[in-house]
Amino acid sequence: MRRWFGLGILLAAVAAAGCAGGPGGEGAPPSGPRPAPSAGALRLNGAGATFPYPLYSRWFDTYSREHGIQVNYQSIGSGGGIQQLKNRTVDFGASDAPLSDEEQKEMPAPVIHIPTVAGAVVLAYNVPDAPKGLRMSPEVVAGIFLGQIKKWNDPQITALNPDVSLPDTAVVVAHRSDGSGTTYIFTHYLSAVSPDWQTKVGAGKSVSWPVGLGGKGNEGVTGVVKQTPGGIGYVELAYAIQNNLNYAQVRNAAGQFVEPSVVSTTAAAAGSAAALKRDVRASIANAAGAEAYPISGFTYILVYRDQPDLERGKALADLLDWAIRDGQKFAPDLHYAPLPAAVVKINEAALRQLNYQGQPLLATAP
Numbered sequence: 001m002r003r004w005f006g007l008g009i010l011l012a013a014v015a016a017a018g019c020a021g022g023p024g025g026e027g028a029p030p031s032g033p034r035p036a037p038s039a040g041a042l043r044l045n046g047a048g049a050t051f052p053y054p055l056y057s058r059w060f061d062t063y064s065r066e067h068g069i070q071v072n073y074q075s076i077g078s079g080g081g082i083q084q085l086k087n088r089t090v091d092f093g094a095s096d097a098p099l100s101d102e103e104q105k106e107m108p109a110p111v112i113h114i115p116t117v118a119g120a121v122v123l124a125y126n127v128p129d130a131p132k133g134l135r136m137s138p139e140v141v142a143g144i145f146l147g148q149i150k151k152w153n154d155p156q157i158t159a160l161n162p163d164v165s166l167p168d169t170a171v172v173v174a175h176r177s178d179g180s181g182t183t184y185i186f187t188h189y190l191s192a193v194s195p196d197w198q199t200k201v202g203a204g205k206s207v208s209w210p211v212g213l214g215g216k217g218n219e220g221v222t223g224v225v226k227q228t229p230g231g232i233g234y235v236e237l238a239y240a241i242q243n244n245l246n247y248a249q250v251r252n253a254a255g256q257f258v259e260p261s262v263v264s265t266t267a268a269a270a271g272s273a274a275a276l277k278r279d280v281r282a283s284i285a286n287a288a289g290a291e292a293y294p295i296s297g298f299t300y301i302l303v304y305r306d307q308p309d310l311e312r313g314k315a316l317a318d319l320l321d322w323a324i325r326d327g328q329k330f331a332p333d334l335h336y337a338p339l340p341a342a343v344v345k346i347n348e349a350a351l352r353q354l355n356y357q358g359q360p361l362l363a364t365a366p
Helices: 053-067 078-086 101-106 138-145 155-160 181-193 195-200 217-227 237-242 262-271 273-278 310-323 326-330 341-351
Strands: 043-048 070-075 092-095 111-126 172-176 213-215 231-236 249-251 296-304
Touching (some): 043 078, 043 310, 053 070, 053 237, 053 310, 053 326, 078 092, 111 181, 111 262, 111 310, 138 155, 138 172, 138 181, 138 195, 138 249, 172 181, 172 217, 181 195, 181 296, 213 217, 217 231, 262 273, 273 341, 296 310, 310 326, 310 341
Parallel strands (some): 043 070, 043 092, 172 213, 172 231
Antiparallel strands (some): 111 231
């Protein structure tokens, strides 16, 4: 499994495959007969969410090799990606938090949301002698992050895990210190399941945390949890797996304890299909369905509908068209859920809107 390092990494899509790989080059894109693009090749620039970074790095390296287009992506967090798009310093932004109606109005031009994959936000923990898959209820999760549950052997936790001997170790909460779409997904979940959380903290890319230590990016929170006995934090599933962290099963809206996985994240997306048809920005947190993992969300690429440059706009449209189709096959191996067919259709309609001076930018209509 590949290792991913700090925020602000500039992914040069034409770099050697090993730059995105782990031991033995696992996860590196396959070599092919097509050469890497030349130094003068067109380059697209993007920035934003750390949540999908493992997948995006694979996508952009593969696309570069197959299509001769360089794609540089900076994993700086959703808030940073939105700001850079607003400043027009990138061709696309990436965010796990869709723009609100108010944020849309603040952008200099109309923005299109392209959901790329769905992913699970997991509760990763470092509890001495505790096994993987501790059971947690919505009440326990909210209680931990509100600072109300202070020890791992709290009766509320032990009642859900009667066969586990939990230690008298302090709970140490880790949370994001930067504006984050992962925080957006997690706090929307907490707001959906806990009136106390909704009243006291609320949901957003940044919130005023009642307790805990801040870490920058999914990488930063992972680091805090790994280094802190008793630590617990919310991170994207791939980061927990790549760092050999234990993570919890969470009781969903149907009353079932569900482990985060590609299958359970797909079930969450499917359970929210009706809401997504009305608005692709709809939250899929605490979705209906017995198999749905409740802390799930889409991650988005954000682009301007009206592109200012013909060549760059066409290259961007083609890249996104590839991502929602061919790119989906890379998702499961990296622990992301491919797009449901209904969301692909929504994306197809959105991509038809991309234009340069009124002319559609896709070579062929989806």
